[in-house]
Amino acid sequence: MDSRITARALSAALGGWRTREPAYEALADGIRLLCLDNRIAARTALPAERELAAALGLSRTTVATAYRSLRDSGHIQSLRGSGSITLPHPRREPGRVATGADDIDLQQASPAAWPGLAGVMSETAMDAASLVARTGYETRGTHALRTLVAERYAAAGVPTTPDEVMITTGAQSAVHLLAQTLLRRGDRALIETPTYPHAAEALRAAGARLVGVPVTTGEGWDLDRAEQAFARTMPRVAYLMPRFQNPTGRSMGDAEEAVIARAAARSGTVLIVDETTADLAIDPPTGSRDGAAHAFARNRVVRVGSLGKTVWGGLRIGWIRADASLIDRLVAARPPRDLGTPEFEQAVATRVLARMEEVLAQRATLLREGRDALADALATHLPTWRVPHVRGGVAMWVELDAPLSSGLVMAARAEGVYLSAGSRFAVDGTHDRHLRIPFTAPVGDLRRAVDVLARVWPEVRAEAPIDVIEPVGALV
Numbered sequence: 001m002d003s004r005i006t007a008r009a010l011s012a013a014l015g016g017w018r019t020r021e022p023a024y025e026a027l028a029d030g031i032r033l034l035c036l037d038n039r040i041a042a043r044t045a046l047p048a049e050r051e052l053a054a055a056l057g058l059s060r061t062t063v064a065t066a067y068r069s070l071r072d073s074g075h076i077q078s079l080r081g082s083g084s085i086t087l088p089h090p091r092r093e094p095g096r097v098a099t100g101a102d103d104i105d106l107q108q109a110s111p112a113a114w115p116g117l118a119g120v121m122s123e124t125a126m127d128a129a130s131l132v133a134r135t136g137y138e139t140r141g142t143h144a145l146r147t148l149v150a151e152r153y154a155a156a157g158v159p160t161t162p163d164e165v166m167i168t169t170g171a172q173s174a175v176h177l178l179a180q181t182l183l184r185r186g187d188r189a190l191i192e193t194p195t196y197p198h199a200a201e202a203l204r205a206a207g208a209r210l211v212g213v214p215v216t217t218g219e220g221w222d223l224d225r226a227e228q229a230f231a232r233t234m235p236r237v238a239y240l241m242p243r244f245q246n247p248t249g250r251s252m253g254d255a256e257e258a259v260i261a262r263a264a265a266r267s268g269t270v271l272i273v274d275e276t277t278a279d280l281a282i283d284p285p286t287g288s289r290d291g292a293a294h295a296f297a298r299n300r301v302v303r304v305g306s307l308g309k310t311v312w313g314g315l316r317i318g319w320i321r322a323d324a325s326l327i328d329r330l331v332a333a334r335p336p337r338d339l340g341t342p343e344f345e346q347a348v349a350t351r352v353l354a355r356m357e358e359v360l361a362q363r364a365t366l367l368r369e370g371r372d373a374l375a376d377a378l379a380t381h382l383p384t385w386r387v388p389h390v391r392g393g394v395a396m397w398v399e400l401d402a403p404l405s406s407g408l409v410m411a412a413r414a415e416g417v418y419l420s421a422g423s424r425f426a427v428d429g430t431h432d433r434h435l436r437i438p439f440t441a442p443v444g445d446l447r448r449a450v451d452v453l454a455r456v457w458p459e460v461r462a463e464a465p466i467d468v469i470e471p472v473g474a475l476v
């Protein structure tokens with residue numbers, strides 16, 4: 001057995017699990033979903049029945065029956081005297097977009113590779129002899145690639161030298177390295193909720209206690225809460241996605257950025273700005289908000305970027321832009337995790353960056369098709385859901401007309417459509433009223449997925465306990 005989850009942590013992760021009757025089946029489904037999402041790893045010890053019953057305010061019999069259901073479905077194993085542990089479950093083959101002939105995987109919001117990429121790889125292979133003549137241990141990144149990244153920042157209004165750039169194996173690796181380098185156990189880290197879950201995991205793994213600041217599709221960032229959180233908790237870092245936030249698709253305006261930048265400066269917080277999705281504009285920019293010429297540009301922030309969404313996730317090229325002294329610290333801290341970014345991929349990225357305008361134009365077309373097809377299908381088949389208009393990014397954060405996101409995800413899964421429930425993106429186990437639907441998949445898949453969602457939604461609603469659909473007080 002590798003790890004255990006406490007009753008409190010499990011109850012927080014379960015969020016709004018009461019999606020149907022009987023309660024034990026809903027609880028078993030909630031735990032299944034956490035296993036499927038990898039939020040509970042295989043071989044994790046579950047809390048004792050009595051403890052979980054107390055944490056959830058349930059009878060012990062309900063928890064015991066839920067565990068029996070999980071045993072019957074092969075999700076857990078219970079051994080006399082040593083409790084229940086989760087079992088490895090048959091996973092989808094990693095790296096495949098769809099699971100079976102008709103399955104549709106919308107758990108990852110990643111567009112197919114930029115069509116020009118294969119050609120660039122072939123061209124790069126012609127340089128193989130000179131590439132292998134290099135030492136190959138690039139903990140900082142090649143000078144050629146760092147120079148191009150720096151030039152792109154300068155063109156966007158953030159003057160940058162190659163010494164202020166470090167190349168990483170994707171933005172994820174960048175966020176993890178920053179978290180490990182900047183945070184000490186017990187430090188506070190401010191983060192949006194909903195957020196990009198693997199960033200939250202990276203901060204937690206560094207020992208941070210997360211302080212969530214709400215972002216909504218309508219109002220954007222809750223600035224009052226943000227200012228209070230900066231002032232009260234003095235977070236060491238704040239991790240934010242100000243352009244096409246994943247999953248809400250919202251962008252900060254100049255005024256919002258100014259408030260955040262001021263509050264962070266007052267509390268001495270390092271702002272980590274993740275711009276992985278920042279270049280994915282679909283509609284033309286509005287007003288004065290364009291490029292990076294805004295409040296963050298004038299402040300010292302740490303920026304994270306990536307070619308993962310713009311070019312291809314499999315390229316595994318990301319970067320950090322920070323002042324040269326922090327870059328030096330990060331380079332020094334890197335070797336225990338990896339000894340650099342592969343030369344070949346950096347050479348490919350160097351060629352691709354020179355063609356970025358072409359790449360981004362293709363992305364805008366692809367994402368516009370997906371967004372419009374998804375919005376049309378949802379408006380036609382699920383008119384009671386609130387669908388935001390997003391101007392860029394990779395996904396829609398759709399508001400359901402009942403807090404049954406987990407139940408919906410389980411029901412859709414049974415029909416071969418794989419999605420992540422709203423709680424997956426929460427810092428605090430809420431967001432059961434929301435579903436993230438990426439529009440990066442082919443249009444035909446998006447339409448079929450919406451057909452399935454529309455088919456199962458009435459059943460999911462019908463099975464829900466009445467007080468979940470109509471909470472007390474909702475009718476006044």
Ligand SMILES: Cc1ncc(COP(=O)(O)O)c(C=O)c1O
Binds near residue numbers: 172313
């Ligand atoms: C906001 C954000 N940051 C980081 C990542 C990870 O990027 P990469 O594939 O470059 O590691 C993603 C990918 O989904 C993302 O959406």
